[in-house]
Amino acid sequence: xxxxxxxxxxxxxxxxxxxxxxxxxxxxxxxxxxxxxxxxxxxxxxxxxxxxxxxxxxxxxxxxxxxxxxxxxxxxxxxxxxxxxxxxxxxxxxxxxxxxxxxxxxxxx
Amino acid sequence: xxxxxxxxxxxxxxxxxxxxxxxxxxxxxxxxxxxxxxxxxxxxxxxxxxxxxxxxxxxxxxxxxxxxxxxxxxxxxxxxxxxxxxxxxxxxxxxxxxxxxxxxxxxxx
Numbered sequence: 001x002x003x004x005x006x007x008x009x010x011x012x013x014x015x016x017x018x019x020x021x022x023x024x025x026x027x028x029x030x031x032x033x034x035x036x037x038x039x040x041x042x043x044x045x046x047x048x049x050x051x052x053x054x055x056x057x058x059x060x061x062x063x064x065x066x067x068x069x070x071x072x073x074x075x076x077x078x079x080x081x082x083x084x085x086x087x088x089x090x091x092x093x094x095x096x097x098x099x100x101x102x103x104x105x106x107x108x109x
Numbered sequence: 110x111x112x113x114x115x116x117x118x119x120x121x122x123x124x125x126x127x128x129x130x131x132x133x134x135x136x137x138x139x140x141x142x143x144x145x146x147x148x149x150x151x152x153x154x155x156x157x158x159x160x161x162x163x164x165x166x167x168x169x170x171x172x173x174x175x176x177x178x179x180x181x182x183x184x185x186x187x188x189x190x191x192x193x194x195x196x197x198x199x200x201x202x203x204x205x206x207x208x209x210x211x212x213x214x215x216x217x218x
Binding site: 001002004005006007008009024026028029031047052054056058066073076077078079080081082083084087103104107108 | 111112113114115116117118132133136137138140146160163165167175182185186187188189190191193196212214216217
């Protein structure tokens with residue numbers, strides 16, 4: 001039986017924390033759904049990882065700051081972004097009014 | 110400059126053929142957008158590939174038949190499906206009334 005699911009299903013209406021779900025994982029790759037409901041990277045902190053992340057915003061809205069860029073990039077539905085390994089970045093904000101659904105492909109993880 | 114784009118942009122209104130765009134490629138992985146506008150796998154033919162494909166339907170509608178399953182699976186927006194390597198499958202139909210946008214992650218390609 002081939003695995004399947006829906007990217008927009010099983011979203012809690014209010015989430016205290018972000019919701020992470022692995023959709024696929026194999027050596028060197030992980031496909032993950034992330035649901036945010038207003039969470040952001042704490043002030044003065046950066047996210048940094050040893051692998052490449054290709055991430056798309058499917059619903060909602062968010063802004064990501066990449067280190068060295070003049071300001072955050074606002075992301076709307078359909079927007080995708082390649083975050084190179086070891087590129088420091090921050091999620092400045094995510095939509096407070098509903099679910100922001102991300103699809104992240106972690107490469108070389 | 111980090112690469113970026115939008116999954117819903119640059120869609121031709123009428124396409125004679127499916128439209129393929131590589132969004133990311135590295136050894137062993139390719140992330141691809143596919144836009145279908147009514148295309149299907151020709152009768153009696155199967156698709157078969159040597160790598161795993163994780164595919165999500167983002168807009169539109171389609172049906173995929175996996176060999177050995179009793180009937181095709183109808184896919185709606187958000188539905189994803191893991192097609193194992195060498196699993197024969199067919200796209201039975203895609204929406205004739207507009208664009209069906211797929212996001213495919215080819216793994217081990």
